[in-house]
Amino acid sequence: MTIHKAAAIGGGVIGAGWVARLVLNGIDVSIYDPDPEASRKVGEVMKGARRAYKKMLPTGLPKEGRISYAKTIAEAVGGADFIQESVPERLDVKHKVLAEIDAHAPKDALVGSSTSGIKPTDMQPAMKRPERLVVGHPFNPVYLLPLVEIVGGEKTSKKFIERAREAYASIGMKPVVIRKEIEAFVGDRLLEAAWREALWLVKDGITTVEELDDIMRYSFGLRWAQMGMFQVYRIAGGEAGMRHFMAQFGPALKWPWTKLMDVPEFNDELVDLIAKQSDEQAGDLSIRDLEKIRDDNLVAIMDVLSRTNKGKGWGAGALHKDYVKQLSRLAAKGSNAKAEPTKTATPGKPKKKQKV
Incomplete structure (x- = not known):
């Protein structure tokens, strides 16, 4: 699955991190967050993400996707094929938000939840199309750390699990499908x-x-x-x-x-x-100072790991190497470029073809 238009429901630390990763891959994102400070907070995260990505790719970044702010969930998800929900960890709030997403999103849109512990089966009763809901649990900062845990609920279809795997991989992430549903995942x-x-x-x-x-x-x-x-x-x-x-x-x-x-x-x-x-x-270090130090260290660690294993890269470094190449290709293609799935393999093992 290639993401053409995304919606982010919730623009806090995690939601804004998703926005940054998507936008820096050239994908347009519509945001809904009732917080009057949402635009400023997302802007701060975007500033940090741009700084980190410039260290990853000093030759120039891809043209950014556009960020827009919607007044309603219905407006945000309209026309989106990928929707990431990142609202507070309360089941009643999740139910309300997912019901609105489900009612107004295109019927084939993938819906991912950033929940860090709630089982998808417990969230699905709010939806008429529960088969398209997956947990897509990231780690902070979302724009740099590549892991995303994919968890399906009792009513999630294999089709949408595979689409989720492809969608997250297309923006440079390492999707790991959790084999059995469990609170808080792995x-x-x-x-x-x-x-x-x-x-x-x-x-x-x-x-x-x-x-x-x-x-x-x-x-x-x-x-x-x-x-x-x-x-x-x-x-x-x-x-x-x-x-x-x-x-x-x-x-x-x-x-x-x-x-x-x-x-x-x-x-x-x-x-x-x-x-x-x-x-x-x-x-004397502020939160923003610590974020900069964290991001610099993460980029440096992944860069070093990308050069080991006889130049093939190792672990997160192997994925980082491919992701930087992908961003370079997007930058070269220009304004109409969209992200395509990153092909990765475990070091020392032969690459496997992605399922379609």
Whole structure:
């Protein structure tokens, strides 16, 4: 599926990130967000995204798609073939918004939800055409991080799962279809586990916010940036690989190390402790300053990864390499160019043909 016109319902951090990725791929986007500050907030995200993309492609970016602001959901989704909903995480709000999208969008339009935890089956009762709803869960910043988790509900058709895969791939993303529907999907469930343990470690005075972040970014965070958990542990098993690692460290799973099934009381005292330490960690750096540092680091990491593996790239770097080439082609084609699917493959494995 090639996206010709998109609609973004919700222009917060995630919604604006979707707008930036789409627009910088030359796709027109109509936005609906009742927030009177929506235009300014989207503009700030666009400014950061343009800055990051210029670092990715210093020779010149594609002509941007047009951004327009609609007064109603009906106006925003009219004529759109791709719609991304990014409204607050409340099921009643999702139902209301999805019902309006469903009533006014073209009948074959793909509808993706950016929800970070609600199952699509729970959202589908609001729609007369539930077969076209998928969860398209991204990670912030959406315009740079390529992963999108695709989750279908009980009434989602295989046709729209495949269309979603093609649509997200066409704007340089790495779609992963989650095999079974589950709350919070995969990425956020892993993050939630780490977040719970981190809160305990800070609350109990074992470490501080800054020290914990340093422990992550100076060690396994660097490993995770280019290899996932299982591949890292396979190497840790030595020549015998994963079986040896499992045999050696498997018994530790029974030790009472973590508090994953418990959570510290979420009260003002805990919030003040975390917020105070976070303020001290940030120092004079504003949120915008931190966003720039984050984006610069992400572009640099992906650029380095794009040059490894004998020049073929590795992991997110392999996809980044292809995405930069795609943006270069769009820039060369000129104002009428639209994004086409990016062909990617897992390093070390033969490329497979995309299903049509």
